[in-house]
Amino acid sequence: MLQRELTREQAIAAGEQVLQGMESTIIERGYSYFSSGVVFNTRVENNRFLYSDVQGTQVYHVRLDLENVQNSTCTCPYTRLCKHIAATFFQMYSVFENPRHFLARAQKPRRVNFSSAMLMPRYRPVASEGHGNETAPVSSPLTATSSVHDWWTFFESWTRNLLSAMESYRASSEIFSSYQNVLSVAWGWPRERAQLFHIHANLFHLQKLQQYVKSYRQSCWYPDLAKTAEQLLEQLEGAIYFADRQALRADHRPALAETVTIMQKWKENDTSSLYWVYAYRMLWWSLLTDPDWVKQEVETLEQAMQTPNAPAAEIEKYRLLRAHFSVMENEDALALQVWKQIGCLPLAFYLPYLKAFARNQEWQRFLNWTEALTDLIGSAEDQQYRLIIAIWQEAMKQVGRSDECGHMLKNFLPGSFSEYALHLYEAKQFKPWIDLHMSYQVPLADVSSVHLKEIEEAAPSLLYPYYIREINRLIRERNRTAYKEAIKLLKKVRAIFAKAKQESDWERFVDKLSAKHNRLRAFQEELRRGNLYL
Structure with missing residues (x-):
């Protein structure tokens, strides 16, 4: 059927766009889905759009735009080109060409072109109405008018047996399931109120995960638990990004004031893990931006830094947090100086700022940071490196320095090996x-x-x-x-x-x-x- 409605040329052209705009890991997962036979109901409309259903954790509906793959959509929470879109592509591509050969090409080093979609959080929040979710809403005494304090009291009650369940079963699955299920409490609430509830549910479960590690694992973050923390942070980033922040500030100020109180208490966490620091910065950067709140938090941090006889680790923690507000004050050099003195901070620590600068089209500011973080970028894991380099090339283009990109790739070795080698060869x-x-x-x-x-x-x-x-x-x-x-x-x-x-x-x-x-x-x-x- 597809062979009659589409052409080999369309499949090849779409494949080139997939290679340019989709991450290798996503392509590999899409191939796995395609190979497992979970793509069905494929159909073509207008000789351009390929529709399909893909069985994942539930059935997701895909629309693959063969002329502009970046405009493809899927009903899963992932905001970028996802594995379900990749699986649909392979279903179509396999009619005309060998999909294994395409997968082999995707696994080789290649240039990634910049797209504004790269700057979006990976996941969008679950709809507050709960459409498409088969799980029954969680019964609770909460209503849309309940306070943030009431939310956290309910969270404590809801998770009273969670830590023991995490110890007895798979910890990562238990806590993520608890987080996703409790979101249904806000089904039917006004949109902004539900969005803020999602944010607090995420913060609570992230804190619970850290409590579990400290109590049951003697501060040992196993890879599975670290991955869960990263997933929660990705969900939190999406919840904040897609929230109507202007409406929240205008109409839900008391709830945000309670959020400030919670964030102030978060400073009591230690720095054995930075996950809570990432969440803390997200909230202050994008949501708790009232000048009076920010001023009060800065003053509190500065007083804590001056506490007589305070342990060195405590002072360092407060310096680390204070530097975040230096960035908010456009004192980037000061913040970078503090963080570099602390040392051992991974590129992931700086990524939220780099993406924010690109979203705001502060290209020179972005380039200043990449120059300061050259070593970290060159030694970063492949996915993070490729994201930063794609944005870096766009930034160089925007400031009129595209012709310098080739030889400057040398600064980002070893991460830039493939691209720099290709530049030397082509030159x-x-x-x-x-x-x-x-x-x-x-x-x-x-x-x-x-x-x-x-x-x-x-x-x-x-x-x-x-x-x-x-x-x-x-x-x-x-x-x-x-x-x-x-x-x-x-x-x-x-x-x-x-x-x-x-x-x-x-x-x-x-x-x-x-x-x-x-x-x-x-x-x-x-x-x-x-x-x-x-």
Whole structure:
């Protein structure tokens, strides 16, 4: 059916857009969904839109825009191009091409183009009306007019057995299930009130997770628990981002004042984990922006920093929090100086600011921060690195410095290795290209044969040290297969010497190599079979 309604050219064009705008991990998950056969009811409209249903935790409805993939939509909470959209793409692509070949392309290093969708939180909050959710609403005494204090009292009652359940079963599943279920309390409430309830439910469960780690795990954050904290923070970011913050400030000031009180108490947490710090900054940055509240919090922090005989860890904590308000005051250099002195802060700590600057189109401010955080960006995990570099390239474009991007990628090594190597190759700077590959000890087998062939034709002598290093590596493996590969490379080296009319140097090189490994009988046999002398 799809083969009659769509064309191979449409599938290939859509595939190129997927490669440009979708993360590798999302493509891989989409392929897994497609392979599992959970995509159904696929249909085409207007020779452009591909609709499908995808079975995930529930059935999600996808609309894939083949002309502009970035405009595709899905009913899941994920705000960007999601795995359900990727699965729908593979369902269509498989009719015309081999989807495994596409997946292999997606897993290779590639440039990611900037899109404003990158700046959106990953998840949007669950609708307060509860449409599409099969879970029955949680029974509670709360109403839309209940105070924030009443909310937290109910949360405590609702989760009275949560910590023991987390200890007995899978902790991450228990707490996330508790969080998602309690959201149904606000079904039918006015939109802004439900949004604020979601925010507080998230804060409470994040605090409960930290309490669990401290009480049951002796401050040990297992990867599964850390991932849960990150998911809660992603949900919190989405809840704040998609909330009607102007209406909340105008019509729900008493509730926000109670939120300020809760945030003030959060300073009592220790810094064995930074998750509560991330939540604290989100609230003050985007929601609790009243000048009087901010002024009061800053004064409290500064007084705490001056407390006589206070433990050094406490003072450092307050300095870390105070620096956030320095950013709000546009004192970026001061904040960065404090945080760099503290040290050990990951790139994730700075990401909310970098994304906020890009959302506000403060491009020079963004570039100032990336310059200060160069080392962290270069050593960041792949997903974070690719996000920042995509924004960085857009920022450079916006300030009229696109032509500097290529050579400046060197500053972000090792993360920028693939992009910087591609820049050097396209600029035909073959010597630094080879030096880069040798510096990072890239095996010759991992280098594009197309690139090697062009360099062999243009300047073969440049490849001499690369080939020699690879030959020595193969010989050290001490097996017949590796020796045969070494002989193939030796023949290439011989051609380089012959082209340079250095036959006597070649013979001395082969003699030294043979003498060095004279005890490797199999290697000596392959040398003779290769007839390597000129």
